[in-house]
Amino acid sequence: MKKLLGLFRHAKSDWHDATARDFDRPLNQRGRKGAAVMGRHIAEHGVLWQRVIASPAVRAAQTIEMAAEAAGRTVPVEWDRRIYLASSATLADLLREIPEPTRAVLLVGHNPGLEDLIFDLVPDDGSSPLRDLVEEKFPTATYAVLELDVGKWADLDDGCARLVHLMRPRDLDPDLGPVLIDD
Template sequence: MKLLGLFRHAKSDWHDAKARDFDRGLNARGRKGAALMGRHIVEHGVKWEQIIASPAVRVAETIELAAKAAGREVPVIWDRRIYLASSVILTEVLHDLPDSVNKAMMVGHNPGLEDLIFDLVPDDGTCPLRAKVEDKFPTAAYAVLECDIDSWADLHDGCAKLVYLMRPRDLDPELGPEPADW
């Protein structure tokens, strides 16, 4: 059994129209959400052995603010393949994890993270959390999947169960969707 955490970057800043997508940082709401979720992830209690993340600025800032709020130092493996990747590419990245790691968290972007949940968790009507992801896997959302595998190389469609989901708005209603989010 492997445990996979998925953490989407917090709300990014769209005010600088000239900035490359990769270079966009977080806005004020994103900074608040990242800190809130960082504290929550630690309180949730999973001790992540490996964190792999997109090197995009908004992801790096999310991790930095989450770790600072949680009072933790977080060693991260930055992997450019995660930046705006499809679920197929994300699965390939996870296949590369050493089997000595039993609890890995990936920090990245949608739609890849959301699609990864849809691919790994069967749509059999038994998972109410999957239905919430179908509604939306918003910025700074955190999900935990139990993967019925012994080796990361064996990660495949339908092998996981979504056992935990937390969105910033679940902890602070002010971080819920704004009309522009829909």
């Protein structure tokens, strides 16, 4: 049985408080809007996640809260400190621990770990135009869905996935795209 893995990067965070620890940075206004837009998209996309596992960093927690509110859903979340600024290898190890018969998991976290996880799981064989988009950039609040060709989470290994869906906030609302500086 194939597994579905959703990856949701936290939305844009606020850098204005220079005294705040990285872990404690909240979302900024654009991030709150992006989280809501993506929450509605994730709900409309139709995958029912059996488990949501997330970094407990403030920006990740607020992303989930605002996305769930915009989607009109209550989302039980498992907070896992290992996700905070985790490497791809750490995220893969965490996924291998997921108990069966769980089929669909949404992982909410940070870059570069999430992006690197896509690079490790999805083969770089030219067959995935979505992977090519991730190589360009995996911006804040991006949502990706991978189909894993494994029977058990414990069997997760490099090259076992297909990237079947990728949505960036700017794809849904151009105002959430890159800020261009007018010379």
